[in-house]
Amino acid sequence: MDAFFVPLAQAAGASVDQIKLISCLLIAFPLGSVFVRIPSSKPHLKHLYNVAVTVFFFLPVLQIPHAFLQLLGSVVTTYAIAKYHTGPNMPWIVFVVTMGHLTVNHTIRYLRAQSYETMDVTGPQMVLTMKLTTFAWNVFDGRRPVQDLDKWQTSKRIPTYPSLVEFLGYAFYFPGVLVGPYLEYVDYMELITEKLYEGHVKENAKRNLPGGRKRVAYRKMVEGLVYLGIFVLLGSKYNFATILTPWFAEQRMWYRLLCFQPYGILERCKYYAVWTLTxxxxxxxxxxxxxxxxxxxxxxxxxxxxxPLAIEIPSNFKVLLDSWNMKTNVWLRECVYKRVTPKGKKPGFASSMITFATSAFWHGVAGGYYLTFILGGFITTAGRLARANIRPLVMPAEGQSTTLAKRMYDLAGTIATAMMVNYVAVPFMLLTIKDSLVAWYRLAFYGHILIFSSLGFFYAGGAKILQAKEPGKATPNGSGSTTPVGEKTFTMPPSLDSVMPPRK
Incomplete structure (x- = not known):
């Protein structure tokens, strides 16, 4: 098939692997229309269809059979562990096995210094790791009393162990097998059995499907291709690597800070493209x-x-994170953050740090990832403090729609959030600590200055001063409120994962 892909790659100015990946995502559209025509009365055919399409992607198209065999090995191993190990440590065994396997492949890729243009096992394995670890917890919850589970655990629990064919179909669900997003086993089976649409299908419908599906799907395809076109035309020239060039270093600081911001938008376009297509x-x-x-x-x-809109025009950092790689955020929250918290206790600092560490290891072993996640933790803390201590001062009075102060607060929050997400993403894309520090230096470390000056203000007494100014918060003697400096709630770590292999 390379005779078909090589000319396309040369015409587009992209690598052959990139063209192959996008081709697989586009081929998934007509194959999806075939999938819905397989009757729900023959679920085994749908499972086998998923496996067959995935094999087609990995073998004749991508030509990485070793990657498929590794993924198959992880799937079969997880299936056996979850089925025959009924103890409370079963999910953690699956977690260690799958994450360990992924980390080994991340390390191999790092040592080989492979560029983001090269397709290998790590991208699909990141998606599969989420699936397998989630499945293990769902099975574990299916063996526990329902009264011991929360709402999410109850809705996703697996009380009856699936057959191997069902599990293979779930693991290799073809639209998301290469770049995600992942889905829970219960949701997959509701798709197969069409239980998802019970009570929602109109009379005289040709199939047991709600109308409007194609309209939305092909609109997403057009959106994805637009994002892809923007990245191909502009992203290859204007990106974070430009910061390392002599030209950038020669510019005045105000110009660097200004022209740097669009680089982040262009870098994100490739993620918007592949995720919207899938x-x-x-x-x-x-x-x-x-x-x-x-x-x-x-x-x-x-x-x-x-x-995308909530990311490029965010009201605050939490809204941005909640809109980025949403499925990974669910996985981190439900399969790590909640699970490492002792029963009967509220999640605290230890739970947050373990979750951040998991997210970092899941992404890879390059030092840039850890710079991003460490700074991301401080950003979420600063954002939480600002929301808890400044926002109440600008909120409109009861019965009042909005105020100038509230509009200015929202505008400042949007600008600051956009600037911070571009700044914190630099190491994630440049990968090495050296390049990341050089880039931050050329940006005058503006992100660090904003964040740590804000934290210093709040923790040095600024929070109490602001709380005292809030109506009803001042204490009788005029001192600041005794309410906590900030809410002790967990904000998901920035999940800026690379759907394509990391940039060299």
Whole structure:
């Protein structure tokens, strides 16, 4: 098939592996339309269809059979562990095995200094690791009393162990097998059995599917291709690597800070492209149905992994993180953060740090990832403190829609968040600590200055001063409020994972 892909790669100015990956994502659209035509009365055919398409992607198209064999080995190993080990440590055994395997491959890739243009096992394995560890916890919850589970655990529990064919179909669900997003086993089976649409299919429908699916799916395909086009035309020339060039160093500081911001948008376009394409292909298979809106049109937001508008025009850092790589955030919250917290206790600092460490190891072993996640932790803390201590001062009075102060606060929050996400993402894309520090130096370390000056202000007494100014918060003697400096809630770590292999 290289005779077909090589000319396309030369014409587009991209690597052959990149063209192959995008081709697989586009091929998934017509294959998704075939998938829904397999009757739900023959679920085994749907499972086998998923496996067959995945084999087609890995062998004749991508030509990385060794990667598929590694993934298959992880799937079979997880299936055996979860089935025959019924003890409380079963999910953690699966976690260590799958994460350990992934870390080994991350290390091999790092030592080989492979560029992001090279497709290998690590990208798909990151998605599969989330699936397998989630499956293990779902099985574990299925063996526990329902009264011991929370709402999410109850809805995703697996009380009856699946057959190997069912599990293979789930593990190799083809629209998301290469770059995600992942899905829980219960949601996959509701897709296979079409239970997802019970009570929502209109009379005289040709198939047991709500209408409007194709409209949404192909709109997502167009959006994905637009993002891809932007990245191909501009992203290859204007990106974070430009900061390391002599030209950038020669510019005045105000110009560096100004022209640097669009680089982040262009870098993110490739993620928007692949995630929007996989979302569209998933919708064509019937995944993602979330009911009907007020006008009666069907909605298909359940397969979304990114909300670009909320990322580029965010009101605060938490909104941004909640809109980026959404499925990975769910995995970290449900399979790490909650699980490492002792029963009967609230999650605290230790739970947060373990979750951050898991996210870092999941992404890879390059030093740039850890610079991003460490700074990201401080950013979320500063954002939480600002929201807890400044926002109440600008909120409109009861019955008042908004105020100038509130609008200015929102505008400042949007600008600061956009600037911070671009700044914190630099090491993630440059990967090495040396390049990351050089880039931050050329940006005058503005992110560090903003964050640590804010933290210094709040913890040096600024929070008490602000709380005292809030109506009803001042104590009788005029001192500041005794309420905590900031809420002790956990904000998911920045999950800026690379759907394509890391940049060299």
């Amino acid at each position: 979302e569209g292909a998933s919708i064509l298979t019937g995944l993602g149905f979330t009911g009907y809106n007020a006008s009666g049109a069907s909605t298909w937001t359940g397969a979304a992994n990114v909300i």
